Amino acid sequence: MSRKLYLDNAATTRVGKEVIDEMSKYFDEFYGNPSSQLYELGRRSKEAIERARRTVADFINANEKEIYFTASGTESDNWAIKGVAFANLNKGKNHIITTKIEHQAVIHTCEYLEKFGIETTYLDVDKYGLIDLEQLKEAIKAETMLISIMFANNEIGTIQPIEEIGKIARDNKILFHVDGVQALGSVKIDVEKQNIDLLSMSAHKIGGPKGIGGLYIRRGTRIDNLVHGGAQERGKRAGTEGVQNIVGFGKAVEIVKENFDSNIERITTLRDRLIEGIKNNIPDVVLNGHPTKRLANNVNFSYKYIEGESILLLLDMEGISASSGSACTSGSLDPSHVLLATGMDHGTAHGSIRFTISEETTEEDIDYTVETIKRIVDKLRAMSPIKNDEDLKKS
């Protein structure tokens, strides 16, 4: 294996040296429990947490008192949705609106809430993965308590019109939760301007450590706790804080903040080079997601007549790490629910590969990727009994 090329940065990212250095003090030097305010070691831990909280708050234009640390983007999604749902239990507000292309953390949470009498409407998306604002308006009922829509999709990278959705929610006095896990660090998030009431974040998608997330909760929002116990996080999220992880999250945000615009511009250019390279060199491919309203680092194509897992395995042999759909579903055999929601047929959906690049990706890497994926697609197509769209649609 000559080359190592990690192109699955939407699944998780490498933790950089600066982040590791910042975290390292909180293992065996400043190891106090942040709840222990009566001695120095405990106060140090607490201060470190509050510093990180301010950094995260600044980054999304929130107040530091509105940021709560959790263990993952998934926990944040669960908390936002269950917390609002349970706070409204038996109050005649039992309806949630979300979309068909949310992360499982949202979809499975909404499904679970059915047993508590809570109903969910799943909005459609068009072939680019965009929701229809008119359909959203029509879905709103007197019982609707929450609209939960992701800022940007993790598989196809499509960015929703969050500000407009937020306005609709506000006009109807409905809370608006945004799964911002993929958007954080790639799109400018401003909870005020975008009318966001709850925002889920996750550190490991932006160069921070795994197992730490955040939830922005607009002041005054009525929400139950998901995890009960001690008085951590101002009594709203119990459990001894993963201090080192919180510090790492803060540092990762700090790094992303520097040169934000120029970095995003550079990555976007590379993304488009990869998109053009694949489109121009490999026949019978479909770009998934919106051509322009998409995450700066996301390239997702369906390669007709072949299947995604075998592409991934061959890519791995060539040193390239990529993904077919989201990392979390890679254990399952169903084609991506996101691609199906865009109206794609199952057969084509099965042959989809997501490359997600990072600041470390070079032009040379992009060109190597185009050449490699072309070779692999050719090889697998030669083996396939499906040769055209007719074959693909038979079933």
Next chain:
Amino acid sequence: MSRKLYLDNAATTRVGKEVIDEMSKYFDEFYGNPSSQLYELGRRSKEAIERARRTVADFINANEKEIYFTASGTESDNWAIKGVAFANLNKGKNHIITTKIEHQAVIHTCEYLEKFGIETTYLDVDKYGLIDLEQLKEAIKAETMLISIMFANNEIGTIQPIEEIGKIARDNKILFHVDGVQALGSVKIDVEKQNIDLLSMSAHKIGGPKGIGGLYIRRGTRIDNLVHGGAQERGKRAGTEGVQNIVGFGKAVEIVKENFDSNIERITTLRDRLIEGIKNNIPDVVLNGHPTKRLANNVNFSYKYIEGESILLLLDMEGISASSGSACTSGSLDPSHVLLATGMDHGTAHGSIRFTISEETTEEDIDYTVETIKRIVDKLRAMSPIKNDEDLKKS
């Protein structure tokens, strides 16, 4: 400040060098998402998690398939109790039995469940903090679905007769959850022998990192998820795993396992030296908890006529970190609910200090502690308007 003596190891522990070293590879070398099984980096992360899982399972005589990683002992407690309660929702099983001296993670969870129609009986304890098995038996009803009792108390160190409780639970076909957060690493835990169905654990209490816990769930136990989403942890606890933290948890357990018996013996001897030292040198003190059925590292006394926070502040000035009650309540002004449950009056309860030692504590440290606490108690008593038990009981 000449000396630094950390005697709050029940609040949290220092992460040792071996643990840090083991974790360090999982930041920027093996940083793959463990859900990404189709490339090398992802498989590495997954293997590391499974290795840690086996280590933890072995340590409590469980099968590796029965161990689930969470973000804290608190989350484990929440999951065990809410998970069982919600799995039994509307099935005529709406009663939980616990004790008055549980950690807030248990008590606040049970209180929260009231809004879902779930009732909890809180068992009394005697002056040593022990429950009465007869009272437990009488509390059992046809509706009882869960008994949740801590293995050892975090404040006063009292160890409950878990095996006997487990037998009672089993005889009555009731699930038995044990908050083992303080017991892990200090008491031999054997989920088979002790009839435990669910066991909460936390890494940061045994030399592991903060923000990672575990829940043992006996195979076949009907329990809802607390956090829904991706297929992590065999579909039972969603969210991208804190791989580095799980690795640290596993390593910490591995270290605790080595020389377990001789370490516990050594610490017990030091504990008893501290207990004797305080008893013999300071008048009007009360040892909290059971004299022998107590955690090897726990020393908790009430110093009459003075108040705990001022003792702690003076201890901090002398370089000694200790605690008054549990770390999580240190923000609150109420005296410890645990001490009140043992029948202690408020005034005396206010003057309680917990020292919890570690393998690193020396005899010299113990003697320095005795001498220092004596000096501090003398100073504060000289300032106090309360001079005897009569004064103390007035209110």
Next chain:
Amino acid sequence: MYTAEVMDHFRNPRNVGNMENADGVGQVGNPKCGDIMKIYLKIKDEIIEDVKFETFGCGSAIASSSMATELIKGKSIHEAVTMTNKAVIEALGGLPPVKVHCSVLAEQAVKSALYDYAQKSNKVIKGLENYKPEDDEVHCH
């Protein structure tokens, strides 16, 4: 995730390709489920002289097809019809539980091709009496 044997057959699949004038052709699976296997047989004196496959599917589908062709090549049709998915799994040194259906598909593809041969040549193959070509309904595994 996969054994070395699976990876070997995936990376260097044996008997890939199609065949003109095949004596029996069988295709099973469908694009909806993400696997299709097509097997071509050249048969002379009841012996499988040559076999080819084309597969649309995951790594283990390709490896299972490749292994199945190896297992029946040179065998008599009566032997070939007794080849089970277990034999494929064993020869591959095991498959992950979620991938077992790939080996089942390989067994069915072989049976389907033998059935086609039996139909065309008016032969009876013991063990295929009850074989029914796949119905049209789709059941993904």
Next chain:
Amino acid sequence: MYTAEVMDHFRNPRNVGNMENADGVGQVGNPKCGDIMKIYLKIKDEIIEDVKFETFGCGSAIASSSMATELIKGKSIHEAVTMTNKAVIEALGGLPPVKVHCSVLAEQAVKSALYDYAQKSNKVIKGLENYKPEDDEVHCH
């Protein structure tokens, strides 16, 4: 958590101790709540010539008592009675929100001691007309 001023008064409290033949003594708080403050006054010509305190309580209770005694020492009883908990907090450079009640207790202890003096000496102190010694019921803050 605490300001340097609080820590200084906690570590080196001024005017600690009791007083024989005090002209006024006031005690507020109770052990149930975890704070008791007792203030002793020596008064001559309506001037607080000396003051002592004893406190059972947390760091900020001790610091608040110490600061309160400093604020009234040498002042006339009419000035002393106007000392508010805010003045104590300010002089201490601030108190955490959960500890504000300590400064309230200090204000009350001073008032209680002045009231005792007024009672004993049959004086009227403006500002104490409506002062009622604590009722027996316990309200912890």
